[in-house]
Amino acid sequence: MLLKSEIGLLRAVPLFAGIEPQRLKLIAYTADTVAYREGQILCRQGETGDAAFVIMEGEAAVSIATEGGDFTVANLKNGDVVGEISILCDVPRTATVTATSQLSALRVRKEAFLQLVRQFPEIATEVMRGLAERLSHTNEELARARNLAAGRGAPQ
């Protein structure tokens, strides 16, 4: 995959949507393209993370190991970003990401990602927005789960 098409795809990613083209090129250039076969693992829960991924083509499943077995929490498709939490807060991977089809992704290494966030406030804001959205989504999920647990059932 070439830089040009990567930039085109990146522009479609919400995280990078607001970023000027010049910076997008920088992001794309400092990243690697990586390919996975179906069933291969992008990152594994509990391992230390060294990169974030932007899915360029193909699909992946995010799963969390629970006592009752693996539990898929999300499915990723083109343009989704995954793995940035562990490189932002230096915690082990919080979930396992498995390719569910032939998959190609942009792999942004930890150092480069942190440099980008540090040097370009517009990127930092976008990352923050993405995380905030995810948090509010999680909160909703939590509220729903609580309601379920309280036996009142999900709101219609």
Next chain:
Amino acid sequence: MSGSGELHESIFRYVWRHTRRQQLWLFAVLLVSLPLYYLTLDLPKRIVNGPIQGEWQPGETQTVFDFAVPLPDFLGGGSWQVFDGLTLDRLGVLVALSLTFLFFVVVNGLFKYYLNVYKGRLGERLLRRLRYQLVDRVLRFPTNRFKHVRGPEIASMIKDETEPVGGFGGSAFADPALLMSQALTALVFIVLQNFWLGLVAGMVVAVQIILIPRMRRRLVKLARARQLTARLLSGRIGEVVESIPSIRTNDTSNWERAELGDRLGKILKIRYDFFQWKFFVNFLNNLLAQTTPFIFYLAGGYFVITGRLDIGQLVAVIAAYKDLPSPLKELIAWDQYRVDVQSKYAQIREQFVMPGLVAPQVQRVSFDAPPRLDGEIAVNGLRISDESGNELLLPTTLRLKPGEAVAVVGPLGGGGEYLAEALVRLAEPSGGRIAFAGRPLDGLDDAFAGRRLGYSAAGLYLPQMSVRDALTYGLKHVPMIRQKRSGQDEATRLMEARLAGNIDLDIRDDWNDYTAAGVSEPARLNERLAEILSIVELKSEIARLGLRSRMPETVGEGTVEEILAARRRFRQRLIEGGDEDYFESFDKTRYSDYATVFENMVFGIADQEAEAERPLAARPGVQKVLAATGLDERLFTMGRQIAETLIEIFGDLAPDNPLLDEIDLMSPEEVEVYRSALRRVDGEGKMDPADRQAFQTLAFGYVEPRDRLGLLDDDLRTAIVAARTHFADGLDPDLADAVSLHDENGVNRSASLQDNILFGRIVTRYAEAPARINTVLSETLEETGLSGLVFELGLAFDIGSGAKRLSSGQQQKLTLARAVLKRPDLLVLNRPLAALDGEAQMRIIAAVLKARQTLGVPEQVVLWVLGNPDHAAAFDRTIEFREGRMVEAGNEPAEPLELA
């Protein structure tokens, strides 16, 4: 050994002690040469007074060379005519005498030559002996001594300072004897010709001999100061090299510069002083020597004019005097040399003569394997203190039973490490004793301590050698398998070694003690090494070093075939596993996406160092092909596009922005260079070839899947592949050392073994590819039996000075492996794996303890000083040291503690 190893207080006694016989021989030769020397002085007189100036009647003849020996009275008196002589006319006499003169000149010269060679050899042997003795003493220094010495200073003493001392050996006795006799001969000759002239000459000589050496004493003092400052300088330079990390991290380079500059200043001052004084003394000496001829001309001329001296005599006196200053000068120089050498010798001696040297007996060569330790190790009231008397280990008593594994825990400096050092005699006990099966440790030879005990600690120094030599270092006590050597070379080697008092064991023999390593024959040693390296978890790392190292020059045809077979097998395996898209093989007819443009163009690899020396694009061999194929312009354009894109992306970042390090094709400093080059090229001005080549260099490094600028199309790929034919027929001389070509049916000797087996590039786009290729590669190696070669190459890997080419963890594993390999009866390990993480340490501890069974030494005692008390679980018992005191000797119910 002990007698000859002594360094006598006086250099003369030292030289005499070791070269007595040769010195006597020198005297004898000198004695024979003296009459000849006298004759060369006497003949000129006879030539001038005889045929040249004498009163000759026409037709008169003279008898020359008649030789008669006067007989004593008891043989009837009279004389015995040995040779009647030749009767010759005036011209004949001149020719005969002149030829005789020439003959004696030649004979004299030959004597001189013989004596010089003999003296030189004598000196060299003495130098070898002295250096050897000093080295021997370093090996026998008491352990504490090493806290005070600086390596480079010792080296400078042994290497540089001994040099004049050794050379002195040849001239210690012979030179003064020769020069004195020559000077005396000349003087006596002059006196015989004319008493008064002789007296004048004698007086001047006396002044020279007495005055000049006195003046030169000052020179000796200066020379000594010079020697000391130079020695300290070597020491300091050594320290600077060792402390580069501290210098860089503290910005003290200028402090170091000032400090070294100050030293150099002092040296300059001393040297300058030295030269000034030296030339002044020389001036005085020459002046004295040259006033004498003035007296000869004046007084001698007067004597000739008044008829009290014939002219032949004056010429002979002057000729004899010409010969006087040079022996005299040399004699004075010799005296100077003597004083200098005496002071140097005394200084060297001071550093090498000390109490507490290890007795030579302790380190004697022993071909017998020492008996195994068959009993317990008893430590009784062992006490260790440092030099200022601080107690490092309070009286400690303990027993170690055969086969026991003991963990020693406690804080750093708690005392356990001193116990460990004392057990292998690295620390001197200040009280108490250690006994091995009833034999006290201090009475044991190194042959026992060095073979029956094993030791490893973090930070043991490893000199530059191969991994194999570093591993087997603990097996090299004596040459075990000696090669039969004969012939002249070997005889000379042995004779010279013995004449200089050196050890005569041959370093070329096989010194490995295979029995100690527990292998039956040399061929099986590799297996054992592999086993030991697996125990310390170093085997795969060594194999990786082997894979990455260049192919050795000596690889035979058979091995090449094996490598090619492995290459084929690797491909089959990839296909069988369905992984062929993870790898891209080199193919002479196809463009390799994961190789650079340059690598594709030459179908080979470029040497990084050669590129740094002179860019490949600047080499005529490359330019020629670029021009011939039309790639010249296309690659220039491509380089320009790369530069434009990169500068567009990175150009507005500050030069120190870490993101600039993300560019593979350009270094951060080059960004500016290319920016201005682009400006020049856009200016449509005259194209500078250097700019053109700079852009081509950029294109040469381009790898499409990595750089993703979309600059390669099929047409360009085809053109690049087509250029290969220009290189295939042989490289131009300017490329021969910079490029090595791929060979589909052979190996590339400049490439690593790994690259030769893979013969292609990993498709790194696939995240799993590198790991998978690695696995397939190791499987291939196992299957094809090449892992033996890989391991062999790994063992041959040069670990670098101070083992700096290995990580500190690898160094620690290596020294541990070395200690395990020799299968000692007592294995003392002093925090040997400090650089590894806890889990790895734990695994290796377990493996080392378990290995006692597999290595056939179940009775081995292990005393392991642990950095982390959690690791003690694997041991039979645990001893804890705190503040020098043994506070707990757990798991040992039966043994009562006796703290003395």
